Amino acid sequence: MESLNEFSVVREFFSDFSRGKATVIGPGDDCAVLRLPQDTQLATSSDTLIEGCHFPLGSSGDDIAYRAIATSASDLAAMGAQPLACVISLSLPEIDIAWLKNFKHGLSSAIRCFSLPLVGGDLTKGPLTITVTVYGSLPAGRCLLRSGAKQGEIVLVTGTLGDAAAGLAFLKNEWEPNCDDKEFLVRRFFRPESRLDLAASLLEIATSSIDISDGLLADVGHIASESGLSIQIDVKKIPFSPALSKLNNNQQVLKWALSGGDDYELCFTMPANKNIPPGCTPIGFTAPGAGVRCEGYDNISSGGYRHF
Amino acid sequence: MESLNEFSVVREFFSDFSRGKATVIGPGDDCAVLRLPQDTQLATSSDTLIEGCHFPLGSSGDDIAYRAIATSASDLAAMGAQPLACVISLSLPEIDIAWLKNFKHGLSSAIRCFSLPLVGGDLTKGPLTITVTVYGSLPAGRCLLRSGAKQGEIVLVTGTLGDAAAGLAFLKNEWEPNCDDKEFLVRRFFRPESRLDLAASLLEIATSSIDISDGLLADVGHIASESGLSIQIDVKKIPFSPALSKLNNNQQVLKWALSGGDDYELCFTMPANKNIPPGCTPIGFTAPGAGVRCEGYDNISSGGYRHF
Numbered sequence: 001m002e003s004l005n006e007f008s009v010v011r012e013f014f015s016d017f018s019r020g021k022a023t024v025i026g027p028g029d030d031c032a033v034l035r036l037p038q039d040t041q042l043a044t045s046s047d048t049l050i051e052g053c054h055f056p057l058g059s060s061g062d063d064i065a066y067r068a069i070a071t072s073a074s075d076l077a078a079m080g081a082q083p084l085a086c087v088i089s090l091s092l093p094e095i096d097i098a099w100l101k102n103f104k105h106g107l108s109s110a111i112r113c114f115s116l117p118l119v120g121g122d123l124t125k126g127p128l129t130i131t132v133t134v135y136g137s138l139p140a141g142r143c144l145l146r147s148g149a150k151q152g153e154i155v156l157v158t159g160t161l162g163d164a165a166a167g168l169a170f171l172k173n174e175w176e177p178n179c180d181d182k183e184f185l186v187r188r189f190f191r192p193e194s195r196l197d198l199a200a201s202l203l204e205i206a207t208s209s210i211d212i213s214d215g216l217l218a219d220v221g222h223i224a225s226e227s228g229l230s231i232q233i234d235v236k237k238i239p240f241s242p243a244l245s246k247l248n249n250n251q252q253v254l255k256w257a258l259s260g261g262d263d264y265e266l267c268f269t270m271p272a273n274k275n276i277p278p279g280c281t282p283i284g285f286t287a288p289g290a291g292v293r294c295e296g297y298d299n300i301s302s303g304g305y306r307h308f
Numbered sequence: 309m310e311s312l313n314e315f316s317v318v319r320e321f322f323s324d325f326s327r328g329k330a331t332v333i334g335p336g337d338d339c340a341v342l343r344l345p346q347d348t349q350l351a352t353s354s355d356t357l358i359e360g361c362h363f364p365l366g367s368s369g370d371d372i373a374y375r376a377i378a379t380s381a382s383d384l385a386a387m388g389a390q391p392l393a394c395v396i397s398l399s400l401p402e403i404d405i406a407w408l409k410n411f412k413h414g415l416s417s418a419i420r421c422f423s424l425p426l427v428g429g430d431l432t433k434g435p436l437t438i439t440v441t442v443y444g445s446l447p448a449g450r451c452l453l454r455s456g457a458k459q460g461e462i463v464l465v466t467g468t469l470g471d472a473a474a475g476l477a478f479l480k481n482e483w484e485p486n487c488d489d490k491e492f493l494v495r496r497f498f499r500p501e502s503r504l505d506l507a508a509s510l511l512e513i514a515t516s517s518i519d520i521s522d523g524l525l526a527d528v529g530h531i532a533s534e535s536g537l538s539i540q541i542d543v544k545k546i547p548f549s550p551a552l553s554k555l556n557n558n559q560q561v562l563k564w565a566l567s568g569g570d571d572y573e574l575c576f577t578m579p580a581n582k583n584i585p586p587g588c589t590p591i592g593f594t595a596p597g598a599g600v601r602c603e604g605y606d607n608i609s610s611g612g613y614r615h616f
Contacts, residue, residue: 005616024349025451028534030386030519031351031444033451036344041332043339046354046441048397050434078338089356089439095616122439125616126358131397131430131439133354136339143333143341211338226336308313308403308433 004095006123013104014088020117022084022135032120034085040137043081047072051128055190056171061103063190064130069110070192072132074211074264077195080144080203081136086116088133091126114194142203149208149227149269155284156276158195158265160241161216162253163188165260175252181243188241192264201277202268209268215261220284221292223269230289233258235296239281254297312403314431321412322396328425330392330443340428342393348445351389355380359436363498364479369411371498372438377418378500379521380440382572385503386519388452388511389444394424396441399434422502450511457516457535457577463592464584466503466573468549469524470561471496473568483560489551496549500572509585510576517576523569528592529600531577538597541566543604547589562605 004012010027018026025033036042049068051057069086076083088107111118116134149155167185169175177185195211202209208227210219217233224231238257247253269286276282312320318335326334333341344350357376359365377394384391396415419426424442457463475493477483485493503519510517516535518527525541532539546565555561577594584590 009616025453029453029455030383030517031353031389031442031451033387033446034350034352035448036350042342042344042350042443044342044395044441044443045339045428046395046397046439047430048399048432048434048437048439050399050432053432053434075338079341081339087352087354087441089354091356091358091437120353122355124356124358124361126356126361126437127435129356129399129434129437131354131356133352133395133441134339135350135352138341140343143339145333145337147337209338308317308400 009095009100010123013100014118014121017108017111017118020085023117023119026119027121032087034119034135037137039140041140043076043079043136043138043143044133045072045075046131046133048129048131061099062106065103065106066110067190067192068130068132069114069116070194071213071264072134073114073116073194073196074192076134076136077199078144078209078211078266079136079138080199080209081138082199083115083196084135084137085119086132086134087119088121089131090121091124091129093126093128114196144203144206144209146208146210146222147226149223149229149286151229151286151288152272153207153269153286154272154282155220155231155233155267155269155286156280156282157212157216157239157267158198158280159193160239161263161265162244162257162260163241164192164262165256166244168262169256177243184243189262195266198266198277205274205277206268206270209266212263212265212267213261215259216267217258217292217294220267223267224290224292230287231284231292232287233284233292233294235294237281237283258294258297317403317408318429318431321408322426322429325416325419325426328393331425331427334427335429340393340395342427342443345445347448349448351384351387351444351446351451352441353380353383354439354441356437356439369407370414373411373414374418375498375500376438376440377422377424378502379572380442381422381424381502381504382500382519384442384444385507386452386517386574387444387446388507388517389446390507391423391504392443392445393427394440394442395427396429397439398429399432399437401434401436422504452511452514452517454516454518454530455534457531457537457594459537459594459596460580461515461577461594462580462590463528463539463541463575463577463594464588464590465520465524465547465575466506466588467501468547469520469571469573470552470565470568471549472500472570473564474552476570485551492551497570503574506574506585513582513585514576514578517574520571520573520575521569523567524575525566525600525602528575531575532598532600537594539592539594539600541592541600541602543602545589545591566602566605
């Protein structure tokens, strides 16, 4: 293989994934060009993941690529948007072919899974950092905000909570899960589920929505404060995976579920008299006042990851 | 001032700049939402600048913010696109209020100067790094690529070349400019000119275009290779600022101009029989064959910055 510089690395590892219905011009020019579907507006979000902060040192390229795209895709899902494309800015300390092959593998899976063709990017030398920008479409004039919840609605989440935080705690040697569950929990950290398939129905039925990145209580707190109401969570209704259920709902499990973050499930509100979308669990309700109450869990003040 | 975390920093320093004709939803939700003008397509680019690599250690927040937005805006100009908005992912080692105030100042100038309202972003803890994603609009079905040059056309550049590289060399203590020129040269590095005002006329008249980030010869080389032709540059026609002109066109000045990069001027091709846009200088022509020839300058092989 020729001596690799950023141009040949981009050609070799990042140029095969640009085809998509919105792609007019993919990687290799000054900008990517996207054609939005008729009568739509653009939803977009950009997130940076840094080694040692957002994923453990020594994580595989495969996992890092997948997680970076999944966590950004989750922002599109939370807005009710349909995926169009993504762009990646990658900073690497060195060119490591084995690592890059691995990265390409994770990239390829995530791009397929989230329908986010890679239309551009940037490769620089520096500490291992990945910034993913995602582009999605929304019907003109419509989107799902954190601020739209009304009093007397129900609060729901997708999937199960706490698995990713439990998986991360295992990666940090903070506990030892049952042998059968290790792979599942670690996978829940590195391979968040796509909830993009729910985006269209949430846009119809939900009044507010957020993705759970910082921990349920912190994120549901954003809905409460931006909607100007209070939210009451019923701890007994939190959905757990079999792996966490078998730990008998102890305070550690609750902490993972309520304050752990990293699940990238969606939390949303909707009128109580409508049909609940499949895979979603009601966990509470909105009410007058402010803040989040969660009886049976005392650790609210520690809710949510803080960078500083 | 309250103890600052990423939420209060975003509120305090980054939330005032979102108003713009395309902005539907600005910072603070899962995604920003942009309304594109009718019958347009989206041009977008994402670039990362890392301290110690793209700007010297200890650069002011003011300069870093301005340069980051300017260099990304330049990608829009090179495509012939009109600016709509930008999003910033910022990684900081610590919360330093004085630095952030400075950063906000540069941000504010650049946002105004490049008409790129800040509609979203992300703040994380890590090595000082800034990723700017820009969004622009292009008439449906049209854009300016590197691959569109035809044989027998003229090659032009905007502004003057080499100033930014000379300014950077001074910042690195590699030479000592005339006292009167120091500020001008350093400013040319940190405050690249906006060429967005040329974008619309280039879209009408130019056949190919690129912004000069890696050095003229490297970047014009992309036009040559992607358009399948050769380009001949006439060294005597390279436009120099008064600050560099007075150095008598020596090989060091040529090296800054031809291989230095960082000017973020535009290089483009157009038919020889059309009117040259104001502020642009013809420096060569396209011909059959491949590669870039540049008589009077021997250093072609060193052309262009390489990250790895």
